[in-house]
Amino acid sequence: MTHPTTCPTPRRTALLATAAAAALLALAPAARAQAPAGTVNLGVAIPAATHGFTGGIVWWANEAKKELEKTHKNLKVTIKTAANAGEQANQLQDLVTANKINALVIFPFESAALTKPVQQVKGKGVYVTVVDRGLTDTSAQDAYVAGDNTAFGKVPADYIAKALGGKGNVVALRGIATTLDNERMDAFNAVMKGYPDIKLLDAKYANWNRDDAFKVMQDYLTRFKQIDAVWAADDDMAVGVLKAIDQAKRTDIKLVFGGAGAKGMVKTLMDGADPRIQANVSYSPKFIYDAIKLTAEARLKGDKLPPTTIIPSVLITKDNAKDFYFPNSPF
The missing domain is CATH 3.40.50.2300 (Response regulator)
Incomplete structure (x- = not known):
């Protein structure tokens, strides 16, 4: 990724x-x-x-x-x-x-x-x-x-918008300030412009790092009393996000969408082990x-x-997750 x-x-x-x-x-x-x-x-x-x-x-x-x-x-x-x-x-x-x-x-x-x-x-x-x-x-x-960075931002935005029924509050966690991160965020925002009833509350950099994502998500949870979905543009960041949500005992967040198809996240998706993990986007x-x-x-x-x-960066769901699961890979 x-x-x-x-x-x-x-x-x-x-x-x-x-x-x-x-x-x-x-x-x-x-x-x-x-x-x-x-x-x-x-x-x-x-x-x-x-x-x-x-x-x-x-x-x-x-x-x-x-x-x-x-x-x-x-x-x-x-x-x-x-x-x-x-x-x-x-x-x-x-x-x-x-x-x-x-x-x-x-x-x-x-x-x-x-x-x-x-x-x-x-x-x-x-x-x-x-x-x-x-x-x-x-x-x-x-x-x-290269991977498709435009699709990497568009696929999650499309999924989140439809999952929320076109209405709700979303927060985003970006990677590092690079051209590829800009491409992803621009694509995400372009989709969201078509859903005026979805509010992107904030989008901060968390450096593709689970510890930084934990801190950013803690800040979001303190500042925003109602969050419906989170786009953490990397599966390592999604791990930090979930930890922060669990620690805060928040139940309002129904969807956490990561990215890149890390094996732990894909396995969670395959097993249906966490209802907040419903989909992913490939960038292997x-x-x-x-x-x-x-x-x-x-x-x-x-x-x-x-x-x-x-x-291509494509949508990963429970139905096709097995095609993106590589248990021997470190990622």
């Missing part, structure tokens, strides 16, 4: 990323990524598993490696995980020089800091697919694969698996991906 893991890049990280980019630029033509004809040597650069969503990213990337290498004997997948933008930029250099990749799938740790390093990789003849967190210069990529870290599979299979055929591929 596209969760940034750090604050904006510090100066040192930026310098490290720039240095790595310069090193890539300095590579002699003879060092350009090469592999035997018909062989795809695919590098995967992703953030380390610092929280649930990125844990899912790492798990799904390794699932893709295992399944695709078993199916395609002329495919090699090398996965690198990074704790910060500078480390990821250095790993790109290693993937080119040591692993001699001819294709790259990257989930950028940060957009700005990774744009130049990725640009240098592409300049060495490597096919580049960027996933989820876009770069600041799209000429640095051949393809872009599985899109890294999809991006790796799409890229590998296209390159094995000598094909390219479309410039942009959006993985």
